[in-house]
Amino acid sequence: MGIKVGMVGVGAFAQSFIPLFTAHPLVDQITLCDLDAEKLRENAAKHQINDTSPSLDHLISTDVDAVAVITQNWLHAPQAVQALRAGKHVYSAVPTGVTQDEITELVKTVEETGQIYMIGETSYYYPGVVYCRKQHEQGAFGDIVYSEGEYYHDWDHGLYDVMKWRGGDRWMEFAGSPPMYYPTHTTSQIISITGAHMTHVSCQGFVDHHKDGIYKPGVNLWNNTFSNESALFKMSDGSSCRINEFRRIGHPGTVRMAMFGTEGSFEHNSAGAIWVNKQADQSLRLDDQLACRERPAISGTSSEEAMDKVTASDGTHLSVAAVHDTSRLPKEFIGLPNGHAGSHQFLVDDFVRACHNNLLPPNNVWMAARYAIPGIIAHDSACQGGVLLEIPDYGDPPGKGR
Ligand SMILES: NC(=O)c1ccc[n+]([C@@H]2O[C@H](COP(=O)([O-])OP(=O)(O)OC[C@H]3O[C@@H](n4cnc5c(N)ncnc54)[C@H](O)[C@@H]3O)[C@@H](O)[C@H]2O)c1
CATH class of the missing domain: 3.40.50.720 (NAD(P)-binding Rossmann-like Domain)
Structure with missing residues (x-):
């Protein structure tokens, strides 16, 4: 049932x-x-x-x-x-x-x-994150030294409309919430790859001057004046991590990450994604592996194998990357909408299976707290000029000590 x-x-x-x-x-x-x-x-x-x-x-x-x-x-x-x-x-x-x-x-x-x-x-299912999770599991990074998460979404890219339909007549009260109060797209990328969490933060804010007045003192519920925030975190594995949450930025917009280890590194910017190690001639361009597009579905095979067998296709998965294991998805999802870099179908499947089979889902409440609380404390730090603050942690899921 x-x-x-x-x-x-x-x-x-x-x-x-x-x-x-x-x-x-x-x-x-x-x-x-x-x-x-x-x-x-x-x-x-x-x-x-x-x-x-x-x-x-x-x-x-x-x-x-x-x-x-x-x-x-x-x-x-x-x-x-x-x-x-x-x-x-x-x-x-x-x-x-x-x-x-x-x-x-x-x-x-x-x-x-x-x-x-x-x-x-x-973001948990973004192709770059899926790729790096695998690299980390295989030890390809060595020890993690430093990582970066970036969420750039300028107001000119549809955000006025979004906040108007969400907030109605009161939209200006909600629109100027601190960027670090919506940090999960960035923090989750790093945390879900390494399993380490943020322990301390120092954050800086960019005081907004735009004529729309969204971040003017007294306008929003938080009295927030920052449209962009940059935080440097100390991580529980000894690495450091820089998170940018930008809402006023001359950029087409992105959610992405980069990660540097003692043995290998993953870099991603507007020019593309690349895996590198100490040998200059061994760098690997990843753009094709990470690109989301329609891919043929063949039951019981991985999506990479499926790509080689286009003629045997029994349907098409929409908007997924070669690194996505579409063979685990229900066949009923073939041809149905997907979105946010192939993530929607995996999200629904992980939740429904967790409920049906009484399993701990990957993005459980302990992870959800680790994704969100660092941003809330980071904004506190920015309001105090960047003072170093400790981040409370609610621990691992029961039975999942690291
Ligand atoms: N990449 C992502 O993960 C991503 C992308 C887009 C949106 N979102 C999230 O999705 C959420 C929804 O965004 P949206 O643009 O669809 O908002 P929306 O305003 O279009 O829809 C929200 C709806 O919730 C309803 N609602 C609120 N309280 C309710 C209650 N107590 N009972 C019944 N209905 C209630 C409202 O009436 C409204 O229709 C946001 O929280 C946003 O952060 C996430």
């Missing part, structure tokens, strides 16, 4: 996930839920789903097993706690939460209830 999933928030981002949860063979029933009755009606018709619920408060009184929270970015942690306390498993869009207290409460709630929680962190 499959699970019953309630999807809370049927806005823009949920459009990518409703078809995937619906198609997953271990999901028996989908309920759509939104406070906006008109949006709910439209989505029920569009996705041909009969079961609807007018609010999270109502949804958790029904018999759904799991709730996917895809609501505005400042609402997640309290909503996740509410659903977990009602006995539901929770999938949450990023970020985990926006205060240390609410993330503490989230971790405590998972520990007390034993319910499954997974953060929907797209």
Whole structure:
């Protein structure tokens, strides 16, 4: 028997996930839920789903097993706690939460209830991250010395519209949140490769002067004046890590990382990605391996093997890279939408399998806390001119000591 999933928030981002949860063979029933009755009606018709619920408060009184929270970015942690306390498993869009207290409460709630929680962190499945995780497992980096995570998204690239539909009349209050309060796309890349976490931080902020006034004192709820923040972290494995969260930047936009070890290094910038070691003639260009495109699906083979057997194809996986193991995905996902560098289908599959088989998902609550809290403390540091601050840690998942 499959699970019953309630999807809370049927806005823009949920459009990518409703078809995937619906198609997953271990999901028996989908309920759509939104406070906006008109949006709910439209989505029920569009996705041909009969079961609807007018609010999270109502949804958790029904018999759904799991709730996917895809609501505005400042609402997640309290909503996740509410659903977990009602006995539901929770999938949450990023970020985990926006205060240390609410993330503490989230971790405590998972520990007390034993319910499954997974953060929907797209970067975890980015091709460069998948590649580096494998290199790290095989020891190719040696000891990690230094790493970088970058999320560049300028306001001119659609962000005004996004914040207007999320915040409505009050959008200016939410728009200027500290960039480091949305750090999971960057931190998760480094943490999920090495398993090390941030222990200390010193951060600097760029005071914004743009005429839109988003970061003017007194305009946003956090009284934040920084549109760009750069943090240097000390990591638990002895390495250091620099994270850039930029929202005002002359750049086309990116989510990417680089990592340097005593034996080998991965570099990625706008010109492409490369693996290098001490031998100048052994560098390996990775652009082709990491590029997302349509790839033929052949049951029981890895995607790299599948690429060589195009004629034997029994369908097409959309927007995946050669480093993605599409053979583990349900065949029902073939031809369905994917997004954010091939991540959407893996996210849904990891969560549904975790709920159905009572497994710890990769991006569990302990990881979700490690992705988010360093950014919250980094912003505190930036507000104090870069003073070095310690980062609280809630430990490894039970039974997973390192
Ligand atoms: N790469 C990524 O991981 C990525 C990319 C895009 C968006 N996101 C995340 O997805 C989330 C959603 O973004 P969006 O643009 O779709 O937002 P949106 O405003 O379009 O949709 C959010 C919806 O949630 C509903 N909602 C809020 N509280 C509710 C409640 N208590 N009960 C029922 N419905 C409720 C709202 O009515 C709204 O329709 C954000 O948190 C964002 O951070 C992540």
